[in-house]
Amino acid sequence: MISANQGHLDQRGATRIKDLQTHPLQHGLNQVYLGKCAKECLRPLASEATDDSGDEAPVPHPDRALTQGALKNLASKLDDLSTCNELIGKHGTALQRSLSELEDLRTATDGTDKLKTVNERATLFRITSNAMINACRDFLDVAETHSRKWQRALQYEREQRHHLEETIEQLAKQHNSLERAWREAPSTHPDGGERTQEGDENEDTEFFDAMEDSPAFITVTATDHTQHRRSGSNQSIMSGGLPNNEWSHDEKDAGSNNMQLRRVRRSRIPDKPNYSLNLWSIMKNCIGKELSKIPMPVNFNEPLSMLQRLTEDLEYSDLLDRAARCESSLEQMCLVAAFSVSSYSTTIHRTAKPFNPLLGETYELDRLDDFGYRSICEQVSHHPPAAAHHVTSQRGWTLWQEITIDSKFRGKYISVMPLGCIHLQFHSSGNHYVWGKVTSTVHNIIVGKLWIDQSGDIEIVNHRTKDTCHLKFVPYSYFSRDLPRKVTGVVADSEGTAHHILSGTWDEKMESAKIVESSRGCGGSEGKQKTVYQTLQPKLLWKKYPLPENAENMHFFSSLALTLNEPEEGVAPTDSRLRPDQRLMEAGLWDEANVHKQRLEERQRLERRKREAQATQALEEGQDFEGFQPLWFERRTDDSTGESTYVYRGGYWESKDRQDWSQCPDIF
Structure with a gap:
């Protein structure tokens, strides 16, 4: 068997x-x-x-x-x-x-x-x-x-x-031809050929469905219950009367500062040339790739580096000056939140990308005389691109950050995701605030008018008092009844009790309303309950400065942005102002700028291969290899957050005083 x-x-x-x-x-x-x-x-x-x-x-x-x-x-x-x-x-x-x-x-x-x-x-x-x-x-x-x-x-x-690529390329060519015909025939437009921003958005904007959110809130002003104003997705702010400007900056002072800035610094740059470019022929093979690794002509750029764009966040530094004088940490948090939103106001028309800084490139901005601060940036990594930034103000605050840019081309749009944290510390109180950045999206890459949107959440934490502020940047949707580019937020103490409601837009202004009473309201969508906040009259925290005259022909630069690339004596030889391709592009010499841009990028690639060969040799010989080390920044662990970040090691301003730049590499 x-x-x-x-x-x-x-x-x-x-x-x-x-x-x-x-x-x-x-x-x-x-x-x-x-x-x-x-x-x-x-x-x-x-x-x-x-x-x-x-x-x-x-x-x-x-x-x-x-x-x-x-x-x-x-x-x-x-x-x-x-x-x-x-x-x-x-x-x-x-x-x-x-x-x-x-x-x-x-x-x-x-x-x-x-x-x-x-x-x-x-x-x-x-x-x-x-x-x-x-x-x-x-x-x-x-x-x-x-x-x-x-x-x-x-x-x-x-x-x-x-077949699809050929079809889209033909469509893009036809679109460019129509745009040229539109520009060359102004008589067909009774208004002189200038379409309004709202009209452009209605024609060319890529629309999205409105998003459903988690439980929202309703705020009711204590003085008037008849006027309503929407705030947040599925949120309403009911307020009456005119805003109380008790917290707002003195517009006369702001105007005088701007006038002083224009008197001392330059107020214009050469007009942007009208270069035609087949965008699809360059971008069609870049879908899904990181933009920092794609060689781009200067036609896609604006004449500023990423280090200068990072410094441009300080345009509304007066908000931090006012916050440094606040006795209440919660009111201070409101101003810090307004400052975090204000940094996006300059991007509403700025769809061009800044220059990717070379490894070791720096940028300084010394505004002690008029604004009371001075700033230093350095490119500390090339892949992924990362920049370290340090600002010291004589008006009672210090700001530092390390930002890494992750960007992807998705075919119809480009997403730019800044990674890293921004730190802000006030000298008198010791309050230490930490927050991040939201995602920027450039739409209509292939066909239509380019437009930019900001979306996501920002969580601001005061690590000394544990106060928090949650900001929500609502993504634009044609089908939503919300105000475009809307931002809402709630400021709460360490116990989670809400004290202030924030509302506004990231391209115009932000307001704050103090909460006097809260209660649970009726059920909202999908059976969710809303919290009803009774508030005082809203107070203006921040309002955007108007753009300079002829800004549309100067890359839509703000008054501060116009001065960032202004030649200045005594800066480090690695300063972005001395970068030749960027300088030539600003002057309108784009062909010459492209030649220098290719030369600098090839030189940087050779340097990277050289470092890789040195690292391989050190590994074979059993030796340690440190790799590239920034000159003015070093990596440390933050005591409050416990995270490793690049912080300023000191020495830059002392070297500038001595005009001793012997440590600086030759990168240009």
Whole structure:
């Protein structure tokens, strides 16, 4: 008798193998029957799909269910092969053991029994071997059939993609022709050819559905319950009367500061040339890639580096000056929140990208005389691009940050995700605020007018008092009744009790309303309850400065941005002002700027390969290799957050006073 337990079998062949194992095999068993039993032993699943023929036409859109079924079928047949392999191993071992026992036979009776056992085991081994061969053949047939189908489908998709690229390129060319015709025929536009911003958005904006949010809140002013103003997605702020400007900056002072800035610093740059460019021809092969790794002509840039754009966040530094004089940490938090929002106001028309700084590039801004602060930035990493920034103010605050830019081109839009934290500390109180940045998205990359949106959440934390402020940048949606570019927020203490409601837009102004009472309101959408806040009259925290005259021809630069690249004596030789391609672009010499840009990028690539070779050599020799080390910043662990970040090590302003730049590398 053959043992009834020959190992674990696949469920589909279990019944057939069990029949073979539990009955004695006769010596005269017909070989044809054995072959049939072998095929039936591990027969594949019932039937293949009717479209497995290799002569069928290409499938334009392969169905996911069919693909998953084919993969499941292949996995099943692979499982058959595994089962056969296991059986062959076990039966081969048993056969070898029986042959060894035959060598030790001593009596004729023992020999008869052993020969019968060996014959049975050899027969079973042959059955499983045949099953293995058949299963291999079936697996190979199915794999080859589906491989041909998938190759045809892949070729079809490639042809479709090529056709789509050609179609979009033609559409982009037609769009450019229409734009040129529109500009060259101003008589057709009664208003002189200038379309309003609202009209452009209605024509060219890529619209999104309104988003449903978590439980919202309603605020009610204590003085007037008749006027309503919406705030937040599914949120309402009910307020009456005119804003109280008790917290607002003195507009006369702001105006005088601007006038003083214009008197001392330059107030204009050369007009931007009207260069035509086929955007799609450059961007079509960049989908899904990080923009910092894509060589771009200066046509896509504005004549400022990322270090200068980072410094431009200080345009409304007066908010921090006022916050430094606040006695209440909660009121101070409101001004800090307004400052964090104000940094996006300069981006509303700025769809061009800044220059990627070279590794070791720096930028200083010394405004002690008029604004009371001075700032230093340094590019501390190239891939990923990262910049460190440090600002010290004589008016009672210090700000530092390390920002890494992660950007992706998604075909119809570009997403820019700043990673890292901004730190702000006030000297008198010791309040230490930390927050991040939201995602910037540039829409209509291929067709239509470029426009930019800011979306996401910002959580500001005072690590000394544990006060918090949650800001929400609502993404733009044509179908939403909310105000475009809206920002809402709540300022709460360490216990989570809300004290102020913030509302406004990131391109215009922010207001704050003090909460005097809160209660649970009626159910909102999807049965969610809203918290009802009763507030005092809102107070203006921040309002955007108007753009300079002719800003549309000067890259939409603000008054501060116009001065950032102004030549200045005594700066470090690595300063962004001295970068030749950026300087030539500002002057309108874009062809010459592109030549210098390619030269600088190639030089930077050579330096990187040189460092990589040095690192490899040090590794082979068992030595440590530090790699690039920033000159003015060093990595430390922040005591409040416990995170590692680049902080200013000092020495820059002392070197400037001595005009000793011997440590600076030659990068330009």
